[in-house]
Amino acid sequence: MLLIIVTLAYSCKSISATNSNTKKNNSKSISENKSEEDNTTYFKATGNEPFWELKIGKEQIIFTSLIKGKESIAFATAKPIRAMDANVKTYKVKNEKSSAVISIQQIECQNSMSGIISPYKVSLEIKNNTDSNTQKIEGCGKYITDYRLHDIWVLEELNGFKVFITDFQKELPRIEIHAEENKFMGFGGCNSISGSLFFENDLLRFNNITSTLMACPENNKEDKFVKTLQNTTSYSIKNNRLTLSNPSGKLVVFKKVD
Known part of the structure; x- marks a missing residue:
């Protein structure tokens, strides 16, 4: 009987230790993934009415919004086209279902709801390939310093x-x-x-x-x-x-x- 109790106690301890290690490893993995994401995304922008968010990274451009049919769209990152006479960059991107033209202009921009001032004005023209109409929206953004x-x-x-x-x-x-x-x-x-x-x-x-x-x-x-x-x-x-x-x-x- 004593042997059974000792065995059960050891098993519980082993399971507890395993669960603890698993939690630590998961936490470490989440932390590492967050750091990797933070280092990958170098520009973020948001807009209102309806709310939308744009993240430009080294490999992907991700657009999320409350716009019906455009809740989450990912594009492969493209090289921006730079204007000759102003600090304006334009990204032209597309995938199998959608396309977008993203313009980033270095000019002070105030969020229409929070009032926060950002250093860049962002304009988007985005559409599904099956639609004839283009959704035109504007917002503010900033580069994320490494x-x-x-x-x-x-x-x-x-x-x-x-x-x-x-x-x-x-x-x-x-x-x-x-x-x-x-x-x-x-x-x-x-x-x-x-x-x-x-x-x-x-x-x-x-x-x-x-x-x-x-x-x-x-x-x-x-x-x-x-x-x-x-x-x-x-x-x-x-x-x-x-x-x-x-x-x-x-x-x-x-x-x-x-």
């Missing part, structure tokens, strides 16, 4: 050369990026610096850079560092390193710090 940028980064290389504290004053330059607010702050090597980020998919710019006005030694490389930030147009993240570049090549390398 969440991996949100961290503190300390300078490691500048214009192809490793940097040392002696190149600056007291400590190495660093930047702290706040991806959600598209802002950054930090230390330039002599002065405190801050500014804003402009992000569009893989395009990254450091804008409106300001600094304190402390006089710096002649051998301090702060000016060169700030200039590289101003000249940045692209980035990559690998092995806890943030590399900033432009069409001429690599500009700086930062190391992630906790």
